[in-house]
Every structure is written in structure tokens, then in C-alpha cells.
Amino acid sequence: MNTDGLPHSGDPPDRVRVGVAEFGVATGETRLTTSGLGSCVGVALADPDADVAGLAHAMLPSGDDDRARPAKSVPQGVERLLAAVESAGADPDRIEAKIAGGSRMLDFSGVGEGVGDRNVAAARETLAECGVPVVAEDVGGSHGRSLSVCPRTWTLTVTSAHDGEVEL
Template sequence: MMTAERPSFAEEPPERVRVGVAELAVAAGDTVLTTSGLGSCVGVAVADPTAGVAGLAHVMLPEASGDDRGKPAKSVEVGVERLLAELEAAGGDPERTEAKLAGGSQMFDFSGVSEGVGKRNVEQTRVALADRDVPVVAEDVGGDYGRSVELTPKTWTFRVKSTHEGVENL
């Protein structure tokens, strides 16, 4: 008795890579880069859309503290620099690189503090990217709520989720 093989109709789910606080990752194709817990931290997504390669950093501080404890994206300046270097090493062209941002919320109301960490993180991220001629093409920043993000390099889709605003594709 012969047994016919059944065709498989289920697609394999894409690989998911979790990017922790003060970490970064670069991927290509259908791989999904994710991070959660973006309060005052900023999720910095960069991509060369033509090459289909993208990266995600979860930066937590506007300025370097001198002690990154092995965390490549602890500060904005170092995180952006390393993220762009890894994107180029993975085949991204710096001339075609663009960015999307999420996070930078003011999660707590501290009386007497003029600028919160979230706002400074966003401002420093914009400066670090502008200094490297990387345009910010979309963003979902500010507010007083947390976010989670998913980045798909193949489509350059940056999906931002929050309980306050729902889901938005940047």
C-alpha cells in the first residue's frame, strides 16, 4: 500500500529576535526584531529598504555614562553609532539608510524637572541620526504610555503597539 505525502500548507513562522534593554540587533528578510517596555527608552529602527536589511536598538539614556556594562545601546550616541555600523556590515548602504522611532514617553510626573529622560532621548536620537545624514521618516514618540515594537526588515514595517493607541504600522 502506497502512502501519498500530504502537501504542507502551513508556512513556517518567521524567526523572532528579541532585543532587550540597551541591546541591538540587525537582520534581513522575514526575521522579526522585537522589543517591549519602551517607556522613556527609544526604539530606534534603521534600514536600507533596497537591501532588505534593518536593525533595531533599544536605547535607554540620552548621554553615555562611561559604564555601558557590555550593553551596546545603553546611550543614544553609542547605540546609534553601533547600530549603523552593524547595518552596514550586514550589507546596508549608508546612502540609502533611513530611520523610524518609537518611545520616549514621560512615564512619571516629576515636579520641578523641566525635561524628562524620554524627551531628551528622542531629541538626542534625532541629533545622532542627523549628524550621520540618516533621515527620520516616521515616528511615534512622546506621550505618557509604554510601547512595544516589531520590525520586519523585508518590508521595512515598524509596528508600534500600545494599550492607549492600539497598533500602528510606520
């Protein structure tokens, strides 16, 4: 599926790339990938029994509705991703989340919480409000990450120069 949650024509792709401020939904063996997560947060949602998963690459902890960039803010991205995953066949009672990212890429000592910290907090809060449990996470630090989600296995693979490859 593409970032509008609509199926691609023809055979399913091997991979759906999710850009900054976008989300995507896939089924079966089709992988969802995103890269360049610094202070941004990646939110993966899945119904493991239905082989359906989604991935959002959210930039900001809050913000106005932005139709052109459906996952610009964490709350907007999570809500739209949740609706798309349910539309693709996920049972709302079985959906769970995994999150990654939210790094402190620049040191603004003495300024308080960075955008990455606030993105992670917004993801946890929005998911809790939606009744979606967070079952795994790889957040914080000062390094970037790339993500890959496999709906069939409900594996979130996090790759970074800091930790190599970690499966959640």
C-alpha cells in the same frame, strides 16, 4: 543576527528579541522585537532596497562607552547599530530611520524635560549627525510601547495600550 551583529547558526530565526540597552540586525522576514519602551527610545534603521534592518533599545540620552550594554546610551546605540546594519549589507546612502518611545512615564512637574524627551532629542540629533533621515516616528506621551520591525517591508509596528497597533 544576534545583538553582537553576528549571524545565528543554522536557519534564520523568525524573530530576534532585542533587550534593554541592546541592538540587533536582521534580514528578510526575520522580525526584530523589543518591549517595555517607556522613557527609552527605540531606533530602527533600514536599507529598504537591501532587506536589511536593525533595532536598538536605548536607555539614556548620553553616557560612557559600555561594551556590556552596547545600546545603553542613544549615541552609542545608534552608532553601533549603524555600523552593524552597514556590515550586514546596507548601503549607507539609502539608510533611513524610524523612532518610537520616549514617553514621560512619571510626572516630575516643574523639573523640566524628562528622560524620554531627552532620549528622543538625542536620537534625532545623533541620526542627523550620521546623515540618516528620520522618515517616521511615534514618540512622547505617557504610555509604554512594544516594537516589531520587518526588514523585508521596512514596517515598524508600534503596539501600546493607548493607541493599539500602529504601523510606521
